[in-house]
Amino acid sequence: MAVRVDLNISLDGVAMPADPTPENPMGEDWGRLVADYMATKTFRERVFRDTSGAGTTGVDDRYAAAYFEGIGAEVMGAAMFGLHSFPDDPDWRGWWGDEPPFEVPVIVLTHRERAPLSFANGTRFEFSSESITDAVARATDLANGADVRVGGGLSTVRSALAAGLVDRLHVAVRPVILGRGGRLWDDLRNLDECYTVTSEVAESGVVHVTFAR
Amino acid sequence: MAVRVDLNISLDGVAMPADPTPENPMGEDWGRLVADYMATKTFRERVFRDTSGAGTTGVDDRYAAAYFEGIGAEVMGAAMFGLHSFPDDPDWRGWWGDEPPFEVPVIVLTHRERAPLSFANGTRFEFSSESITDAVARATDLANGADVRVGGGLSTVRSALAAGLVDRLHVAVRPVILGRGGRLWDDLRNLDECYTVTSEVAESGVVHVTFAR
Numbered sequence: 001m002a003v004r005v006d007l008n009i010s011l012d013g014v015a016m017p018a019d020p021t022p023e024n025p026m027g028e029d030w031g032r033l034v035a036d037y038m039a040t041k042t043f044r045e046r047v048f049r050d051t052s053g054a055g056t057t058g059v060d061d062r063y064a065a066a067y068f069e070g071i072g073a074e075v076m077g078a079a080m081f082g083l084h085s086f087p088d089d090p091d092w093r094g095w096w097g098d099e100p101p102f103e104v105p106v107i108v109l110t111h112r113e114r115a116p117l118s119f120a121n122g123t124r125f126e127f128s129s130e131s132i133t134d135a136v137a138r139a140t141d142l143a144n145g146a147d148v149r150v151g152g153g154l155s156t157v158r159s160a161l162a163a164g165l166v167d168r169l170h171v172a173v174r175p176v177i178l179g180r181g182g183r184l185w186d187d188l189r190n191l192d193e194c195y196t197v198t199s200e201v202a203e204s205g206v207v208h209v210t211f212a213r
Numbered sequence: 214m215a216v217r218v219d220l221n222i223s224l225d226g227v228a229m230p231a232d233p234t235p236e237n238p239m240g241e242d243w244g245r246l247v248a249d250y251m252a253t254k255t256f257r258e259r260v261f262r263d264t265s266g267a268g269t270t271g272v273d274d275r276y277a278a279a280y281f282e283g284i285g286a287e288v289m290g291a292a293m294f295g296l297h298s299f300p301d302d303p304d305w306r307g308w309w310g311d312e313p314p315f316e317v318p319v320i321v322l323t324h325r326e327r328a329p330l331s332f333a334n335g336t337r338f339e340f341s342s343e344s345i346t347d348a349v350a351r352a353t354d355l356a357n358g359a360d361v362r363v364g365g366g367l368s369t370v371r372s373a374l375a376a377g378l379v380d381r382l383h384v385a386v387r388p389v390i391l392g393r394g395g396r397l398w399d400d401l402r403n404l405d406e407c408y409t410v411t412s413e414v415a416e417s418g419v420v421h422v423t424f425a426r
Contacts, residue, residue, distance in 0.1 A: 011405070011422065012398035013225055175410040175422060179402025185225035189392025192224070197388040199414045207412050207420055209224065209388060 002167035002213075003136055003148045005157050006067050008033045009184050011175050016154040016182035025085055025095070032176050036204040040064040046101045059202035063172065072146025073139040074102050075132070077156035078110035081125065093117055094125065102151075105142045107135045109156060132159045154182045161188055169195070169211040215380035215426075216349055216361045218370050219280050221246045222397050224388050229367040229395035238298055238308075245389050249417040253277040259314045272415035276385065285359025286352040287315050288345070290369035291323040294338065306330055307338065315364075318355045320348045322369060345372045367395045374401055382408070382424040 009015045010033060017027025024030075037043055041055030042064035055061065078084055082094040094100070100123040107128055114127040128135060132150075139148045150160045160166050171184065185191070195211035202208060222228045223246060230240025237243075250256055254268030255277035268274065291297055295307040307313070313336040320341055327340040341348060345363075352361040363373045373379050384397070398404070408424035415421060 011226075012396075012401075175405055175412065177398050177401050177404045179398065179400060183225075185390050185392065187392060188225075188390050191390040192388055197418060199388065199418060199420050201412045201414055201420075205410060205412060207414075207422070209420070 001140065001143070001145060001147060003140070003150060003160070003165055004071070004168045004170070005150050005160065005166050006063075006170045006172070007152070007154075007157060007184060008037055008172045008174065010178040010181075011173055012177050012179060013183040013185045014178040014181040015157075015184040017178065018181040022085060025082075027181065029178050029181065032178065033174055036060050036174060036202065036206045037064060037172060039204075042068065049099060056204070058204070059200060059208065060172070060204050060206055063170065063202075063208050067170075068101070070147045071102075071104055071149045072143025073104050074106045074149045074151050075135045075139050075156070075160075076106060076108055076151040077153045078108060078112075080152040080156070081106075081108045081110075083108070083110055083112065087112070090114065096123075099123075100125075104146075105139070106151075107139055107142075109135055132156065133163055133165060136160065136165045154184065158184070158186075158188070161191065164194070166211075167213045171209050173207040173209060175205055175207070214353065214356070214358060214360060216353070216363060216373070216378055217284070217381045217383070218363050218373065218379050219276075219383045219385070220365070220367075220370060220397060221250055221385045221387065223391040223394075224386055225390050225392060226396040226398045227391040227394040228370075228397040230391065231394040235298060238295075240394065242391050242394065245391065246387055249273050249387060249415065249419045250277060250385060252417075255281065262312060269417070271417070272413060272421065273385070273417055273419055276383065276415075276421050280383075281314070283360045284315075284317055284362045285356025286317050287319045287362045287364050288348045288352050288369070288373075289319060289321055289364040290366045291321060291325075293365040293369070294319075294321045294323075296321070296323055296325065300325070303327065309336075312336075313338075317359075318352070319364075320352055320355075322348060345369065346376055346378060349373065349378045367397065371397070371399075371401070374404065377407070379424075380426045384422050386420040386422060388418055388420070 017029035020027045040061040044050040044055040086092040103122040116126040118124045230242035233240045253274040257263040257268040299305040316335040329339040331337045
């Protein structure tokens with residue numbers, strides 16, 4: 001049982017591109033952060049539901065596959081679900097379509113009250129205003145011995161890291177310099193001292209850095 | 214003939230630790246940035262003049278050796294020479310001892326007028342208030358067909374990068390989070406688009422990232 005985080009960041013540490021808009025909710029630089037992750041066979045299968053077998057199968061795909069393995073419950077912020085984009089629409093079912101790629105219980109942290117949303121593939125979103133610590137503890141129960149993922153967005157991940165809740169942090173560092181946006185590492189001085197840190201370079205040029213307890 | 218930069222940075226991009234003092238002129242975190250570089254056989258030979266053969270000989274040492282190869286002239290800021298620490302002592306000969314590891318002409322950028330300093334091993338410091346662009350052009354002449362290094366400190370390197378003067382940037386990224394100090398990448402958005410970027414992980418865990426034109 002471990003609490004896990006996976007993030008795509010730039011070489012300058014940006015995890016959340018600047019200037020999101022309703023048309024481009026992740027910001028214009030999002031594609032530059034996640035291009036190699038989205039190119040993997042696993043991402044195409046799990047998120048795009050592309051069953052053609054297309055996609056890369058190297059180191060990036062190994063990490064993408066690991067991302068989806070062994071997770072029993074997830075915690076995410078309201079923005080990652082999509083609440084901030086359509087805050088006044090009670091019927092808005094988030095960004096994730098009819099087959100959300102989670103397939104486990106997902107606790108969405110928000111101060112708005114909303115009814116849970118269940119999907120045929122096992123994904124069940126529930127909405128809660130509890131603290132990140134309480135949410136991770138409850139997700140641990142829901143995961144029933146499997147791992148818990150703190151999925152995002154950036155502020156949710158950073159609060160979990162600052163609270164010492166994360167057992168394994170994997171960052172896929174794409175060698176681009178974005179120069180603006182939300183940075184992962186700010187105010188996390190000496191975070192490395194709580195972990196063993198290992199790195200691996202993918203064929204794409206992405207550097208996979210893993211902090212493990 | 215290429216203009217080259219080598220820097221040690223943290224995973225959060227800090228190249229110049231915070232809070233330098235006269236006793237600890239590079240800041241208390243300096244050792245955490247450069248530990249693996251200073252452990253190399255090449256560094257020990259070239260900077261500490263340790264001829265015992267001690268030191269690491271893996272990937273980090275390969276980069277350390279490359280650092281010293283093929284350089285015909287160097288440009289550095291006043292702080293890297295040491296002028297800021299003893300600004301009023303005209304006899305201060307810098308941090309570098311009687312055998313400075315450069316062994317080539319070094320242009321030190323400063324608005325103070327000082328006489329050149331020559332050493333038996335070929336190192337010759339001259340002091341100039343010219344622009345970084347003019348200094349690099351003049352160093353290129355002095356290098357006589359060999360490469361020019363922009364050695365540091367951080368502001369000198371950043372001005373050279375911003376001016377598009379650097380042909381090859383090598384950063385040794387040590388997987389530590391310092392959280393404070395001067396950061397390399399700020400305001401260098403899209404720097405990667407001018408280069409081919411490659412990465413390699415050393416036995417020490419340091420990630421060597423090279424931007425080459």
